[in-house]
Amino acid sequence: MMNKRIVFTGGGSAGHVTVNLALIPRFLQQGWEVAYIGSTTGIERELVSRLDGVRYIGIATGKLRRYFDWKNFTDPLRVGKGAWQAYRFLAAWKPAVVFSKGGFVSVPVVFGAWLNGLPVVLHESDLTPGLANRLSLPFAAKVCATFPDTLQHLPKGKGTHVGAIVRDELKTGRKEAGLALCGFSPDKPVLLVMGGSLGARRLNEAVRGTLDALTKRFSVVHICGKNQLDNSLKRDGYRQFEYVQDELPDLLAMTDLVVSRAGSNAIYEFLQLQKPMLLVPLSRAASRGDQILNARSFEQQGFCEVLEEEALSADSLIRALDRLQQKRPAITEKLRAASEKQQDALAQVMAIIEETAR
Ligand SMILES: CC(=O)N[C@H]1[C@@H](OP(=O)(O)OP(=O)(O)OC[C@H]2O[C@@H](n3ccc(=O)[nH]c3=O)[C@H](O)[C@@H]2O)O[C@H](CO)[C@@H](O)[C@@H]1O
Numbered sequence: 428m429m430n431k432r433i434v435f436t437g438g439g440s441a442g443h444v445t446v447n448l449a450l451i452p453r454f455l456q457q458g459w460e461v462a463y464i465g466s467t468t469g470i471e472r473e474l475v476s477r478l479d480g481v482r483y484i485g486i487a488t489g490k491l492r493r494y495f496d497w498k499n500f501t502d503p504l505r506v507g508k509g510a511w512q513a514y515r516f517l518a519a520w521k522p523a524v525v526f527s528k529g530g531f532v533s534v535p536v537v538f539g540a541w542l543n544g545l546p547v548v549l550h551e552s553d554l555t556p557g558l559a560n561r562l563s564l565p566f567a568a569k570v571c572a573t574f575p576d577t578l579q580h581l582p583k584g585k586g587t588h589v590g591a592i593v594r595d596e597l598k599t600g601r602k603e604a605g606l607a608l609c610g611f612s613p614d615k616p617v618l619l620v621m622g623g624s625l626g627a628r629r630l631n632e633a634v635r636g637t638l639d640a641l642t643k644r645f646s647v648v649h650i651c652g653k654n655q656l657d658n659s660l661k662r663d664g665y666r667q668f669e670y671v672q673d674e675l676p677d678l679l680a681m682t683d684l685v686v687s688r689a690g691s692n693a694i695y696e697f698l699q700l701q702k703p704m705l706l707v708p709l710s711r712a713a714s715r716g717d718q719i720l721n722a723r724s725f726e727q728q729g730f731c732e733v734l735e736e737e738a739l740s741a742d743s744l745i746r747a748l749d750r751l752q753q754k755r756p757a758i759t760e761k762l763r764a765a766s767e768k769q770q771d772a773l774a775q776v777m778a779i780i781e782e783t784a785r
Contacts, residue, residue, distance in 0.1 A: 437528025438471030591695030600676030636741030
């Protein structure tokens with residue numbers, strides 16, 4: 428009989444941990460033993476430490492940089508060390524299955540699982556697979572995808588479209604609690620600015636460059652990223668946070684409109700909660716362009732307005748928000764219909780993992 432042990436991996440940014448955070452409590456409830464292999468220092472360590480009953484194994488990691496850094500010479504050694512640590516843990520603990528959400532820490536874990544003969548399930552939440560998942564693909568039995576179009580980028584038969592996995596707690600927020608936390612009036616619409624889990628300097632600058640105009644129309648709650656607070660801008664109707672955890676459901680509950688990066692988890696959360704959004708995808712200069720594809724796909728489906736980073740300024744932001752306001756009834760209708768049609772992705776992914784486990 429199969430044992431009920433599962434290893435999760437994934438990290439580097441919150442987007443590579445969120446899906447795991449949604450799945451882990453369900454597996455624990457069903458009597459599985461859960462271990463998480465992540466880096467010793469990444470955001471995954473802190474996020475996973477908030478869950479009871481999960482064993483955390485920190486391994487050495489390296490990073491693929493597209494620029495010169497002395498670490499580019501030592502990182503391959505660290506990755507080798509991390510792969511050995513992951514291999515040894517998996518060989519000793521013998522889980523029935525490994526679930527990987529991607530991010531650079533996951534590649535040596537997936538490879539170590541394959542060497543141990545353990546089945547691997549991957550999850551891809553962007554429209555096109557990221558580098559870590561592309562490297563992991565040959566060693567995986569199955570891939571769960573958030574976007575239907577992702578299947579075209581996967582080997583035939585390996586991919587299943589499951590839809591978006593959204594943490595249950597995000598739907599439990601209370602508007603009044605959010606307003607009280609921010610000291611906002613109930614009479615003004617609320618604009619949430621979210622720069623992705625790592626913040627977004629350009630987006631922050633544009634928002635702050637037009638703060639007077641914005642706060643005339645909206646109460647603005649701004650999640651700006653670590654070390655990005657600007658206390659000189661403190662005023663009524665403008666509240667900044669570096670990053671939020673327990674408060675997020677309440678902040679979302681009070682939100683009428685969103686300006687956000689186009690990280691896939693965040694945008695599907697807004698879809699599910701039916702928040703009309705203005706998306707400012709991370710540019711090709713700063714990324715592989717995955718957010719541009721995510722945002723364009725949402726735009727084609729009528730869920731959002733898109734403003735590309737090259738065109739982003741204080742002025743263009745205000746104009747794009749005006750367009751969003753005008754289109755709001757139509758967008759809200761599309762979001763309502765789409766969120767009602769969302770499949771139970773959590774249940775589907777769990778079924779795929781259980782089928783694959785041995
Ligand atoms: C810079 C970068 O590489 N970005 C990638 C990263 O984005 P990023 O890490 O920003 O990921 P997402 O936008 O997909 O998800 C962010 C997650 O963090 C949560 N959250 C965010 C802010 C906060 O204060 N509190 C909080 O809990 C959101 O609710 C969401 O669940 O992974 C995504 C999914 O692979 C990719 O699409 C993005 O391109």
